[in-house]
Amino acid sequence: MGLFLRWFDRLEVLSLRLSQVALVIMMLLTTSDAVSRYIFNQSIVGAYEITEMYVMVALVFLSMSFVKKVDGHIRLDILFEKFPIKVQHFLDAFYSLLAAAMFFFIGLRGLNMTLEAIQYQYVAAGLINLPLWLSYIWLPIGSFLFVIRLLISSIRLILFRNKTTLKGEIL
Amino acid sequence: MTVAIPLLLMLLFLAFGMPIAFALGVSGSIGLLINSGWDSFLGIMQTAPYDSVKSFIMSAIPMFILMASLMTVSGIMKDLFEAAYKWLGKLPGGLGIATVFAGAMMAAVSGSSQAAAAAMSKAATPEMKKYNYSTPFTMGVISMAGTLAVMIPPSIILILYGILTETGVGSLLIAGIIPGVITALGYIVVIFIWVKLKPDIAPKIEINPTLKEKVHALKSVWPVLTIILFVMGGIYSGLITATEAGAVGAFVTFLIILFMGRLNKKKFGVALSDTIKSTTMIMTIIIGAHIFSYFLTLTQSTQRVVGLIDSLDVSRYLILITIVIIYLILGFFMDQIAILILTLPLTFPIIISLGFNPVWFGIIITKTVEIGLVTPPVGMNVYVATGAAGVKPTEGFKGVIWFVIADLIILAVLISLPALVLWLPEMMVK
Amino acid sequence: DGKNNEDKIILKIADSLPTTNYLSSEGTVFFMKRVKELTDGQVEFEHYPAEQIGKASSYLDLTLSKTIDIGYTSYSTERLPLTEVVTLPGAYNTAQEGSEVFWKLMQEYLTEEEYMKHNVRPIFAVALPQYQYVTANKPIRSLDDINGTKARVTGTMEFGFDLLGASPVFMPASEAYTALERGTVDGVTFPYTSFEAYQIETITNYTTKDANFGSFVVVYAINEEIYESLPESIKKAIKKAGDETVEHLSKFLDDKNEELAQKYKTEMEVYELTEEESAEWDKAFEPAWDRWAEDLENRGFNAYETIKRYRDIQEELGYAQ
Ligand code: NA
Ligand code: NA
Numbered sequence: 001m002g003l004f005l006r007w008f009d010r011l012e013v014l015s016l017r018l019s020q021v022a023l024v025i026m027m028l029l030t031t032s033d034a035v036s037r038y039i040f041n042q043s044i045v046g047a048y049e050i051t052e053m054y055v056m057v058a059l060v061f062l063s064m065s066f067v068k069k070v071d072g073h074i075r076l077d078i079l080f081e082k083f084p085i086k087v088q089h090f091l092d093a094f095y096s097l098l099a100a101a102m103f104f105f106i107g108l109r110g111l112n113m114t115l116e117a118i119q120y121q122y123v124a125a126g127l128i129n130l131p132l133w134l135s136y137i138w139l140p141i142g143s144f145l146f147v148i149r150l151l152i153s154s155i156r157l158i159l160f161r162n163k164t165t166l167k168g169e170i171l
Numbered sequence: 172m173t174v175a176i177p178l179l180l181m182l183l184f185l186a187f188g189m190p191i192a193f194a195l196g197v198s199g200s201i202g203l204l205i206n207s208g209w210d211s212f213l214g215i216m217q218t219a220p221y222d223s224v225k226s227f228i229m230s231a232i233p234m235f236i237l238m239a240s241l242m243t244v245s246g247i248m249k250d251l252f253e254a255a256y257k258w259l260g261k262l263p264g265g266l267g268i269a270t271v272f273a274g275a276m277m278a279a280v281s282g283s284s285q286a287a288a289a290a291m292s293k294a295a296t297p298e299m300k301k302y303n304y305s306t307p308f309t310m311g312v313i314s315m316a317g318t319l320a321v322m323i324p325p326s327i328i329l330i331l332y333g334i335l336t337e338t339g340v341g342s343l344l345i346a347g348i349i350p351g352v353i354t355a356l357g358y359i360v361v362i363f364i365w366v367k368l369k370p371d372i373a374p375k376i377e378i379n380p381t382l383k384e385k386v387h388a389l390k391s392v393w394p395v396l397t398i399i400l401f402v403m404g405g406i407y408s409g410l411i412t413a414t415e416a417g418a419v420g421a422f423v424t425f426l427i428i429l430f431m432g433r434l435n436k437k438k439f440g441v442a443l444s445d446t447i448k449s450t451t452m453i454m455t456i457i458i459g460a461h462i463f464s465y466f467l468t469l470t471q472s473t474q475r476v477v478g479l480i481d482s483l484d485v486s487r488y489l490i491l492i493t494i495v496i497i498y499l500i501l502g503f504f505m506d507q508i509a510i511l512i513l514t515l516p517l518t519f520p521i522i523i524s525l526g527f528n529p530v531w532f533g534i535i536i537t538k539t540v541e542i543g544l545v546t547p548p549v550g551m552n553v554y555v556a557t558g559a560a561g562v563k564p565t566e567g568f569k570g571v572i573w574f575v576i577a578d579l580i581i582l583a584v585l586i587s588l589p590a591l592v593l594w595l596p597e598m599m600v601k
Numbered sequence: 602d603g604k605n606n607e608d609k610i611i612l613k614i615a616d617s618l619p620t621t622n623y624l625s626s627e628g629t630v631f632f633m634k635r636v637k638e639l640t641d642g643q644v645e646f647e648h649y650p651a652e653q654i655g656k657a658s659s660y661l662d663l664t665l666s667k668t669i670d671i672g673y674t675s676y677s678t679e680r681l682p683l684t685e686v687v688t689l690p691g692a693y694n695t696a697q698e699g700s701e702v703f704w705k706l707m708q709e710y711l712t713e714e715e716y717m718k719h720n721v722r723p724i725f726a727v728a729l730p731q732y733q734y735v736t737a738n739k740p741i742r743s744l745d746d747i748n749g750t751k752a753r754v755t756g757t758m759e760f761g762f763d764l765l766g767a768s769p770v771f772m773p774a775s776e777a778y779t780a781l782e783r784g785t786v787d788g789v790t791f792p793y794t795s796f797e798a799y800q801i802e803t804i805t806n807y808t809t810k811d812a813n814f815g816s817f818v819v820v821y822a823i824n825e826e827i828y829e830s831l832p833e834s835i836k837k838a839i840k841k842a843g844d845e846t847v848e849h850l851s852k853f854l855d856d857k858n859e860e861l862a863q864k865y866k867t868e869m870e871v872y873e874l875t876e877e878e879s880a881e882w883d884k885a886f887e888p889a890w891d892r893w894a895e896d897l898e899n900r901g902f903n904a905y906e907t908i909k910r911y912r913d914i915q916e917e918l919g920y921a922q
Contacts, residue, residue: 016444016447019447019451020440020443020444020447023233023237023443023446023447024443026230026233026234026418027234027237027418027421027422027425028422029418030230030234030415030417030418030419031415031418031419031422033415034405034410034411034415034418034419037751037768037770037785038410041749041751041768042768043751043768043769043770043771048227048770048771048772049771051227051230052225052226052227052230055230056224056225056226056227056229056230057221057224057225059233059447059450059451060450060451060454061224063447063448063450063451064451064455066447066448066451067447067448067451067452067455070448072448073190073191073193073452073455074190074191074452074456074554074558074564075188075189075190075191076185076186076188076191076547076548076549076564077188077563077564077565079186079188080188081188081563083188088188091187091188091189095184095189095190095193098189098197099192099193099196099197101197102193102196102216105212105213105216106216106220108216109213109216109217110217110220110221112217113217113221117679120680121900121901122680123679123900124679125678125679125682125757125893125896125897126759127759127760127763127769129896132679135225139220139221143220208667210666210667210668211666211668213666214662214663214665214666214667214668215654215655215663215666215668217662217666218655218656218659218662218663219655219659222655222656222658222659227772227773228773330776333799335619335651335652336619336621337619337621337622337797337798339797339798339799339800339803340778340779340800341778341779341782341800341803341804342800344779406779406783408783408784409782409783409784410783410785411785412772412779412780414772414776465653465654465655468649468653468654469649469654471647515651519621520620520621
């Protein structure tokens with residue numbers, strides 16, 4: 001279990017790094033496109049589609065697990081914080097299981113889309129053809145990481161009753 | 172029943188502290204399973220999450236948040252508020268007024284209220300804390316200042332309204348200027364009155380900066396002004412589109428703070444992680460909101476409610492006001508973009524058949540969106556502002572009450588005086 | 602199938618079009634009305650317009666998962682790429698021509714070749730009037746004028762503009778107004794029928810007329826299993842209503858296009874191509890067809906066969922090329 005958790009943490013950090021890279025690419029690509037249009041009178045071919053299809057999707061899905069880890073998915077806490085800690089933990093575990101079930105199906109459908117896109121070589125056609133599997137694949141990867149993170153968190157809350165979120169961790 | 176159960180479940184989940192994205196997504200999923208079956212559920216699970224995220228326009232959200240995060244980690248936002256403090260600090264609630272001014276400035280470069288609220292929160296909270304402003308007041312002002320971004324152009328909400336109803340986007344954006352300015356002035360009036368009545372919430376500042384100090388403080392404002400001018404200049408000169416402005420703004424900020432020696436690897440990492448945290452939180456809620464909206468749409472409940480209104484044989488103003496009230500109520504619970512997507516195809520034809528002006532109605536709807544952004548239980552701007560500041564949302568909701576009352580008064584004024592809205596766009600068309 | 606005649610059948614139909622759009626009011630709504638009439642009210646529709654249950658690109662999947670029965674599949678070109686043949690520059694002169702030719706191609710070839718492989722059956726398809734190049738400050742009077750301009754384009758138009766040395770730019774239609782006003786782009790390709798929705802006519806001074814820069818095709822398709830489960834009489838009604846919609850909408854769009862052209866002549870400089878010029882421009886676009894086809898052939902789609910059949914039908918129906 002400990003080994004699994006260590007490996008999972010590493011995987012999650014790697015996923016977050018990729019999400020950060022996506023963010024930087026988004027900034028540079030969109031800026032370069034505008035500059036190129038101004039100076040060379042020429043758009044960067046594919047910049048718009050790459051941002052939309054690849055960068056946005058990767059940025060969001062690859063970081064869902066991390067955002068859960070740092071308790072970043074906001075909630076209405078007016079009632080919640082008045083409950084005894086035990087009840088809070090129980091509810092949190094329950095919520096995480098429900099969310100895990102939902103994202104399991106999102107990941108599963110994403111995996112189907114990815115495999116179909118690979119099998120039939122779907123592309124978004126244009127001056128350059130952008131493969132669609134590379135757009136879909138972030139859904140299954142991100143969703144399944146998220147599902148595992150949600151399961152870990154609810155198992156911890158049920159078995160060990162310690163809330164191990166790392167608020168404000170700097171990465 | 173089949174509609175009531177998931178709806179009730181969503182409210183219970185929200186009330187009992189389930190993360191909002193999950194509450195919307197899970198109860199929407201259950202609704203889909205009950206009403207439309209397994210295949211439909213899987214169909215929506217496939218299309219909704221991907222479509223919500225795969226959007227170039229949405230890329231404005233992470234980019235404007237990154238711009239703000241970079242301004243914050245480098246401390247230049249802090250400088251701006253130091254200056255604002257020196258100049259406006261003597262006024263009652265001076266930093267609050269400075270926040271509204273800065274919010275209006277942000278609004279002129281940002282189309283997303285959440286991005287603006289996050290930026291304001293990161294920059295203004297530490298300063299207002301430092302000068303012992305009360306937390307609800309601080310969070311209230313910041314949440315409200317963020318809403319200015321949806322009315323003052325460019326605005327994602329106005330653009331979306333234009334697309335959904337095929338009303339001219341140009342006219343809509345121009346029409347937002349006067350109501351936006353009125354709103355900002357309204358907030359300043361609220362701050363004045365509130366602080367007059369309860370001086371504790373914004374302690375008066377004791378020191379008396381000399382004119383020299385004041386002018387000196389202005390020097391530290393140049394980076395912020397450069398960035399804002401660059402972004403605005405970029406949009407108005409045609410170099411960049413409103414969506415691209417966020418990316419260019421973030422990049423210019425990156426260069427300036429690098430040049431000033433105010434950026435290192437660690438700070439950059441913090442800015443990136445902060446941006447990702449806010450962006451993904453918002454996008455996950457948008458995914459959940461879409462799932463829930465699709466469930467509601469498929470049961471035809473919203474359509475029926477609107478159909479019922481349409482069939483009433485009463486004054487057109489009564490119908491208009493009823494529709495506005497429904498928008499305000501929906502605004503309590505739902506994502507604003509989801510509300511527009513869900514209801515406009517139904518309400519817009521009614522409004523047009525009653526002979527109301529489509530541009531004016533767009534501004535009225537946008538005003539209800541502004542209000543919905545800060546009303547509990549789902550008040551995105553309050554969540555973003557308090558989330559970015561690490562404060563409980565409850566504190567934020569306490570702080571917006573008087574501003575919401577001001578907003579309602581402004582809404583009533585805009586409804587009774589359409590000329591206020593339509594004067595500028597009509598000037599444009601000549 | 603008399604047994605089912607008593608039962609009401611409800612079909613869910615969804616699209617991304619606002620109900621105020623002609624494509625919705627004169628297309629989708631017209632179709633639904635006709636089916637209702639032809640079946641004496643046995644078939645009723647639940648209409649979900651304006652992206653109420655999904656973005657434009659998701660209707661094929663929603664139809665396949667039976668979340669809806671009939672979907673607007675125009676934006677699923679990654680899976681239905683051969684459909685794009687009719688949108689290529691120079692494919693036809695009027696919406697009526699393009700729609701008639703394409704609807705025949707659909708029934709004789711593409712339904713089996715492309716749609717049935719994805720378990721959906723097209724029920725009507727309408728090619729829009731050709732998009733025109735509308736510019737703010739630079740008049741377009743020859744192919745050379747296009748060279749070096751920045752143009753907001755959609756779909757396969759990208760090939761044509763690239764070919765002529767322009768810089769194709771992608772942006773949402775909602776940004777077109779601001780982009781034109783500020784000079785982010787020199788012009789946009791739009792059909793006349795969409796100018797007003799985005800106020801394009803208020804900020805541009807020049808437009809072409811009768812140039813065939815390429816266009817867009819509206820396709821609605823029904824889930825094949827659902828279709829097969831319907832009584833014969835209803836299948837017939839759907840078929841008839843579909844044919845009528847193709848004719849009605851394409852004629853409506855052509856008339857509207859002409860009406861708007863007359864209106865815009867009073868507001869801006871309309872450069873009207875002669876027949877010879879239009880044909881000459883079409884010729885210049887031909888390499889774009891090869892580029893489109895070659896790429897699809899490499900991915901295993903029968904693009905050349907599709908082009909050949911499209912041109913054959915065009916000739917057969919008496920539209921000289
Ligand atoms: Na704005
Ligand atoms: Na609200």
